[in-house]
Amino acid sequence: MQQERGWRAASSGSQNRRVQLFHDKACITCHRISGNGGIHGPDLTDVANRLTKDQMVLMIVNGGKEMPAYGGTLKKEEVNDLTEFLGTRDGNTGKP
Numbered sequence: 001m002q003q004e005r006g007w008r009a010a011s012s013g014s015q016n017r018r019v020q021l022f023h024d025k026a027c028i029t030c031h032r033i034s035g036n037g038g039i040h041g042p043d044l045t046d047v048a049n050r051l052t053k054d055q056m057v058l059m060i061v062n063g064g065k066e067m068p069a070y071g072g073t074l075k076k077e078e079v080n081d082l083t084e085f086l087g088t089r090d091g092n093t094g095k096p
Contacts, residue, residue, distance in 0.1 A: 014081075015084075017081065018081045019085060021078060021085070025070075025074070031043070031044045033045050033089060040066070041067060046089060046091030047089045048086065048088065053087050056082075056086050060079055
């Protein structure tokens with residue numbers, strides 16, 4: 001929880017809204033960031049080093065191996081906000 005406070009505290013403005021959306025849409029239930037969250041989905045601590053934003057959009061909208069598709073439940077703006085947030089997840093815990 002301490003690390004989560006760190007990356008949440010480092011966020012501000014629109015980025016804070018994106019972090020909140022990650023929680024509100026329950027992404028954190030399956031996915032882990034900086035040691036916090038679920039273990040059912042991939043760890044997203046450094047997802048920006050593995051996937052482009054376009055690849056993230058496709059994964060969120062269409063789903064993947066065990067991930068359900070969220071294209072029918074998320075608004076385009078929400079998908080964009082989530083990928084903007086995930087695009088900052090490069091493994092550097094000091095980066096919002």
